[in-house]
Amino acid sequence: MTINFEGQVAIVTGAGNGLGRSHALALAERGAKVVVNDLGGARDGSGASSDAAMEVVRLIEEKGGEAFAHGANVAKFDEVEDMVKQTMEKWGRLDILINNAGILRDKSFTKMDLADFQLVMDVHLMGTVNCTKAVWNIMREQNYGRIVVTSSSSGMYGNFGQSNYGAAKMAVLGFMNTLVLEGAKNDIRVNALAPTAGTRMTEDLIPAEIYQLMTAESVTAGALALCHKDAPNRMILCAGAGGYASTRLFETNGIFLPQAQQTPENVIAQWKTICDINNQSELETGGKQTEKFLTKAITYVQSEQ
Template identity: 85%
Template sequence: MTISFEGQVAIVTGAGNGLGRAHALELAKRGAKVVINDLGGARDGSGASSEAAQEVVRLIEEAGGEAFAHGANVAKFDEVQDMVQQTMEKWGRVDILINNAGILRDKSFAKMDLADFQLVMDVHLMGSVNCTKAVWDIMREQNYGRIVMTTSSSGMYGNFGQSNYGAAKMAVLGFMNTLVLEGAKNDIRVNALSPTAGTRMTEDLIPPEIYELMTAESVTAGALTLCHKDAPNRFILCAGAGGYASTRLFETDGIFLPEAQQSADEVKANWDAICDLSNQADLKNGGEQTEKFLTKAMTYIQSQK
């Protein structure tokens, strides 16, 4: 069955180049009306230009699709609100939001200026928050929405020189996990894409022969599976160079220590049991962890009677 976005409206941030551009072009090719958001800055976030975004609009319109460009800085909520307002005035709904805009300010933490840490957090995390907030009530009222966060292996696993980027990319997963719970009753599904691609952000970090395999289009194939009508929910899809995988957060079953044994020495002594993977579980919300520990405690109390 062909995935179609006919009659749907999508906003793609950072859509002037790289992954965002590929996402926008493919959404339009499959029938979506697309807002091409791009501040048009350099990789480090400096400067601004509408040229790249206008070029994407031109390509979509030449192919018979509908699109318009908006230069909102995603870190500024008033600019994002203006973009969403223009979208509603033009097309009357927002079905899809792909939070893709990003910048890099890489340095080891010892050498990093805190202003560079803050800026990366503002664009990646608060940019995703601002755009999601601006469309959230619209999606709730229409009882439909598909939102894609862009995470990274740098956030999930770490990457030298990217403490700011890694922190932001892990933060969007925490954001996603709660939105999934709050949006479920209105059919708002929120997923995350962890891309590996040859873009402006990575071109000087990857050997040329490998860079050629890491097409934006291979990542876009994954992105579109996260925002169509039958998309999953709370899914982290990793995509790059034709490879696709899922990342999941699991918690071991763990142990219970009675009050008299609750010391650092006992925790250390039981380390192997704490780390035993045999009964690990994929928890659906924070309360399930509390429930698990309380169940262990109650089981112990009952056994003592």
């Protein structure tokens, strides 16, 4: 199977540098018309310039592709709306959204100013929400859409000095999980990419010899696998340095305690069984957990009658 995006329109946020740049160029190479979104700020979100985005547009057009740049700050919904409006006026449809824009304000939590926590949440989480909200109804009316959110191992597993970034990157997974349910009937598929790459976000954190292995292109191969016509749904794809894996959220079968035994001492006494990974399962919705616990309770009540 050869993946191509002929006739499709994609928005890639944070596409002036790093992963976003790689995603935008690869989509265009395979036929997509691309909106190259980039505020043009520094790694910490300060400043703004259109130079990087315009360079990506130039590279796409030189190869015969179609693209335009837009400097919307993803944390500002009115600017995102303008970007989507211009996209629809120019090309009349919108098939793919890759939420890639991000910044870092790393500090240990004890030293972190709450303004830095809020700003990272605004860009990573609300930026993803804003862009997705702006395209959602268009995709519903088309009965087609592919959305990628960008998560991180820092959110799924933690990373010292990144409480703000980690919180935002875990939050986008919760956002994805519900959108998967709400978008299914209109063939809107939502997936998450958890990348590891050598970009300006990581260049001073990784030794040079290892940095060379962590190409943006290796991550982009995963990104495109998540947004093509036959893409999966609700996948968390981890990608970096040529490695690809999936992260899944499972819940153990757990235990049941009758009402008279529902004490913290009895919960602790059953800790080993509670954590037993045999018969664990991936729950489709939050309600499935309630259903499981109620089934245990009802089964117990019936056995006592």
